[in-house]
Amino acid sequence: MDKETIIIVDDEKEIRDLIGIYLGNEGYKILKAEDGEEALKILEQKRVDLIILDIMMPKMDGIEACMKIREERNMPIIMLSAKSEDMDKIWGLTAGADDYVTKPFNPLELIARVKSQLRRYKKFNVPMAIENESIIEIDELIINTDTHKVIVGDREVKLTPREFDILELLGRNKGIVFSIEKIYERVWKEEFFKSDNTVMVHIRKLREKIEDNPRKPKYVKTVWGVGYKVDNL
Incomplete structure (x- = not known):
């Protein structure tokens, strides 16, 4: 402990x-x-x-x-x-x-x-x-679900509501892999259609904002063929 x-x-x-x-x-x-x-x-x-x-x-x-x-x-x-x-x-x-x-x-x-x-x-x-369940910490990434503030290191990051909801979902469930379908249904609260790439676009934009190197993400990681997850670093 x-x-x-x-x-x-x-x-x-x-x-x-x-x-x-x-x-x-x-x-x-x-x-x-x-x-x-x-x-x-x-x-x-x-x-x-x-x-x-x-x-x-x-x-x-x-x-x-x-x-x-x-x-x-x-x-x-x-x-x-x-x-x-x-x-x-x-x-x-x-x-x-x-x-x-x-x-x-x-x-x-x-x-x-x-x-x-x-x-x-x-x-x-x-x-x-x-x-303090409103505070989610992953290394230098801090998510405040009460104020909807996201801080990486010493800088505040401005996210759209959807980007924030995706990050909160993954951050609250560290280590759990969410498929694109599950992310869409949990965040958008609508039925997912296979041809929809909305989640992937939001993940890409989210990484551009919070990752030092979006091509080698530190926080939002891809599990190939399955989905996305956030791990304890």
Whole structure:
């Protein structure tokens, strides 16, 4: 089973790197952001299971970021702060945080709190995969079925509704080969006619948009004589 993904949000690179090293040694997947705005952008693109969020940051501080995250997501949030006053802790917890750690902190204590929050979340909430089922990730390809956004690497790709539906169908069913007939009937919701090459045309256009080399596709692969599929890379 894959380890959970954790995002570390702090404007101090040394803090991000330190926490990242300790969490990485525990096998967690690590994402990093230097302010609340960057963290929110990452959350739109990636599945995240827990957030470590500093309070004092430029652009968007941790309190505001926490409140915005809580509007749509319920994964655990651990707040970090250089302040130890009770009021700061209260503000953090009121904004929706699950735990609060004061700087300077013992990294091993933070790791223990991370594990505790993840255990509690798994026990009392829906499975994490269900929470983010609107995000489909295949290597550098990210499909957001809520916003109908597709991102490849660092660029957003504009797809037509049909192209998007084909990509979502294949992406949600990784490893399963769909014939042209099945793709047509699932996406167009009409009876397929053998002489119709509509699916092939859409697949070609889709590849031109998402593949670095459409002739050697990385994502939408041809299974000769059978159909098309998307695999885990």
